[in-house]
Structure formats: structure tokens, C-alpha cells
Amino acid sequence: MTAAASPHGSPASGTAAARSTTFGPSALLTPANGITVLRLLATPVVIVLIMLWGASWTTFVLGGILALSDGIDGWLARRQGTTRSGAFLDPLADKVVVLGALFALVAKGIVWWLPVAIITVREVAMSIYRSVVGRKGVSIPARTTAKVKTLLQDVAIGLCLAPPLAGHQGVLSAAIWAATAMTVFTGGQYYLDGRRAGHGTGTPITGPGVGTADGASSAA
Numbered sequence: 001m002t003a004a005a006s007p008h009g010s011p012a013s014g015t016a017a018a019r020s021t022t023f024g025p026s027a028l029l030t031p032a033n034g035i036t037v038l039r040l041l042a043t044p045v046v047i048v049l050i051m052l053w054g055a056s057w058t059t060f061v062l063g064g065i066l067a068l069s070d071g072i073d074g075w076l077a078r079r080q081g082t083t084r085s086g087a088f089l090d091p092l093a094d095k096v097v098v099l100g101a102l103f104a105l106v107a108k109g110i111v112w113w114l115p116v117a118i119i120t121v122r123e124v125a126m127s128i129y130r131s132v133v134g135r136k137g138v139s140i141p142a143r144t145t146a147k148v149k150t151l152l153q154d155v156a157i158g159l160c161l162a163p164p165l166a167g168h169q170g171v172l173s174a175a176i177w178a179a180t181a182m183t184v185f186t187g188g189q190y191y192l193d194g195r196r197a198g199h200g201t202g203t204p205i206t207g208p209g210v211g212t213a214d215g216a217s218s219a220a
Contacts, residue, residue, distance in 0.1 A: 022080040030080060035073040036089045039066055043093075043100050050104035055166040063161050066097050067154040091220055094150055095123050101157045110160050111172060115180040119153070122187040126220055129194060138197045140190055146220050149186045152179040190220060 023030045046066060049059045070093070077086050102116045130140060156175040159165055165172060 032073040032076040
């Protein structure tokens with residue numbers, strides 16, 4: 001009975017594996033990477049529109065499209081196979097979009113510079129930290145809280161671009177500071193994870209919200 005069932009299960013398993021590895025780890029020209037590059041190219045347009053119009057439905061909609069595209073390219077990557085180029089480009093695009101929009105909001109006088117400076121320092125410092133420990137062979141698994149952090153940043157930016165909330169500084173400040181608090185919190189998590197991995201005995205980091213090493217570069 002067991003021997004007979006085995007052949008029937010193999011084709012299905014092979015088909016599923018083929019679907020999940022349409023592109024190998026070294027692939028460059030993938031649909032997911034294409035969306036990521038388009039997100040990078042569209043970011044300067046959104047920044048210029050923020051500088052020109054501030055909160056407007058045009059900037060709100062375009063900003064929302066950029067935020068949604070992050071989820072789309074991630075979904076495609078999971079279905080078609082993750083790549084090293086995507087692991088580099090996706091977090092880069094996230095940071096360029098978020099920091100570019102926040103800088104424009106500061107320049108336009110919509111948000112205060114301090115929370116934006118804190119977010120910027122955390123993002124740059126964590127990118128450097130992950131690069132340094134990565135060269136030492138230390139892999140820091142992705143955490144669900146990092147995705148929540150990015151979501152809060154996107155929501156805060158979206159609120160700042162929504163015309164009905166223009167001038168409601170209390171609401172906008174609360175949103176920005178909430179995103180800032182989550183950004184700092186996740187930075188601390190990753191720093192501690194890196195220290196544990198670097199000084200441990202090879203035991204993988206586990207716990208609620210900890211992902212696999214393959215996704216470590218996609219959310220920080």
C-alpha cells in the first residue's frame with residue numbers, strides 16, 4: 001500500500017516544486033524584480049508631486065500604488081522563486097520609497113524632522129549592521145514585526161498625503177511617531193538577534209514572528 005501510494009504523490013510534489021522555482025536564485029530578469037525596479041523609478045515622481053502639491057488625491061493614489069506594489073512583488077517572488085537580486089532590490093526599494101516620501105513631507109512642512117531623522121538613522125544603521133554581520137557568516141532571520149513596521153510607515157505617509165487630513169497635525173504626528181516607535185523597536189530586535197547569532201553555537205534564532213533565513217533580507 002505504501003509503495004503504491006508513493007508514485008502517485010511524486011508528480012504532484014514535483015509540479016509544486018517546479019511552480020515555486022520558476023526562477024533560480026541567480027535570476028535577474030523576473031516579474032518580481034521588474035515591479036521592484038518600476039517602484040524605484042516611480043519614487044522620484046511621487047517625491048516631486050509631494051513637493052509641488054503636498055497632500056492631494058494624486059499623490060495619495062500614487063503613493064498607495066507604490067505601497068501595494070511591494071506586496072505584489074513579494075507575492076510573485078514567493079510563487080516563482082526568490083532570488084539574490086530580489087533580496088537586495090526589494091528592501092532597497094522599500095527604504096528609497098519610504099525615506100524619499102518622508103524627506104519630501106519634511107521639506108513641505110507637513111511632518112516634523114525629528115521622527116524622520118530617527119527613522120533614517122535606524123534604517124541606514126540596520127542596513128550597515130546586517131551587511132557587516134552577513135560578511136561574518138551571520139544570518140538574521142526576518143521577523144513579522146519588520147513587515148508591520150513597513151506597513152505603519154506606509155500608513156503614516158498615506159495619512160499625510162490624504163487631503164481630508166491636511167492640517168490635522170495631531171493625527172499626522174501620532175501616525176508618524178507610531179511608525180517611528182515600531183521602527184526603533186524592530187531595529188533593537190534585529191540587533192539583539194544578530195548578537196545572539198554571532199555569539200551563539202550555531203543554534204538558529206526561533207520564536208514568535210521569526211521567519212526563515214531566506215527571507216531575512218526582504219524585511220528589516
